[in-house]
Amino acid sequence: MRQNMTVTEAYAAAVTEGRLTRDPAQQGVLPELDRIRAALAAPVKTGLFRKAPPPVPGLYMWGGVGRGKSMLMDLAYAQIDVPKRRQHFHAFMQWVHSEIAEARKTGVNDAIKPVAAKLIADIRLLAFDEMQITDITDAMIVGRLFEALFAAGVTVITTSNRPPDDLYKDGLNRQLFLPFIALLKDRMVVHELAADTDYRQGRLAGTETYFTPADAEARARIKTIWDDISHGISEPLTLRIKGRDVVLPQFHNGVARASFFDLCGRPLGAADYLALADAVRVLILEDIPSLGRDNFNEAKRFVTLVDALYEAKTRLICSAAAAPEFLYREGEGSFEFERTASRLREMQAEGWGVDETA
The missing domain is CATH 3.40.50 (Rossmann fold)
Known part of the structure; x- marks a missing residue:
């Protein structure tokens, strides 16, 4: 599939070629993905006095398994031409833990800051597959990390099987995680992909x-x-x-x-x-x-x-x-x-x- 198409055009091409079946629920999220693509394509000022790019609200897609969330994210990811990173959420957190361990070896007081700085220097778009939080340590790390990424203008697209309010549900000390949920809902558009068909099944x-x-x-x-x-x-x-x-x-x-x-x-x-x-x-x-x-x-x-x-x-x-x-x-x-x-x-x-x- 050629690049430099809108996500809507890329989706239509995949349907025409028989690689996808047209689905109204999937089509309903395409405008949000095109919004992100268009905003990230806007020129960014460079030079000594450049400012951080204006924040582009991300997208939190959630719904049942096999509804096409990952496919839609990948479709958009292929058409967004900015420095970017795409990972499964578990793999990303494994990388974060490894980077924090390396930062601690240098004696820094806050090992999360250099990890956030590394991401901010390298990417403008971060795409996650299957976000879920099951550990209080991860809950605290991801909250601080996302706060830094959002402040620097990094856009996040993520998929999940559950809405933000159900992340880390019934988890230990969950009240400490609630500000992160509020941050997600403030800085990302939350969209339920309520497709009737489980395409993986x-x-x-x-x-x-x-x-x-x-x-x-x-x-x-x-x-x-x-x-x-x-x-x-x-x-x-x-x-x-x-x-x-x-x-x-x-x-x-x-x-x-x-x-x-x-x-x-x-x-x-x-x-x-x-x-x-x-x-x-x-x-x-x-x-x-x-x-x-x-x-x-x-x-x-x-x-x-x-x-x-x-x-x-x-x-x-x-x-x-x-x-x-x-x-x-x-x-x-x-x-x-x-x-x-x-x-x-x-x-x-x-x-x-x-x-x-x-």
Whole structure:
């Protein structure tokens, strides 16, 4: 797709080319994206006495999963020609924590200031995918960081599955986070994307989700699914949970791809899997081995992972050594695994994981 189009023109071109289906709810947000594009395209004064560019109100798009929020943000991002940065929110916060740690090594009193200064010097547009706050430390950091970015004229576009007032809902000391919510609502246009269709579910409709055995054919078929979802674009996603890093090797637009060893071969626990299930809407998990007394710890972690995915209604696409009922045939835990096998079967059903409330 060529650049230098309005976002509305880019959307129309994608519809004409058959890459998108016209959706009134999606079309309803295009004027806001074009507003941001036009304002950021205005010339910025340079020189010794230049002032910070006038603030361009950003956009907070929220709504159910699979409604096209990330697609619309990416469509606008491609047509906005200013210094910019686009990241999944979890990946961005991981970068922020790393930069804060480096700043502290220099002995600065306020380690957030140099991180904000670095961003302000490099970008005019910051695009986030799937903003969510689950940690009080992140809540405090992101509040101060955004305050500095907004003051310097950086524009933010973000997507989220929840409205601003529900961010960090019921979190510890949430009253300390409320000024940030007020700042978001003051400096960004809040727009609900209330589309009726879950396009991510539509893309996966009729797709086989459990491949056995985990052989070359299964790998090839999963690769086809991944390529269709990711369009060849992915990046690792690191979730920092209680001081630990959980790394998903491949991630794109809410879909993660990892091996059994990546997630169950390491000493992870329920908190890690709950955070993972909250961060991704579809998990592709490859090479689940036969389970039993020889890999008892890995099997226990797999049970915990499946429970977390099931409760979060996260779609699971996987390859395994055997059908669910035959994955765990012997040893301690085989009886308890019957519930996991039942859940794995249920999660293969057509339409499982559709958000009934979205």
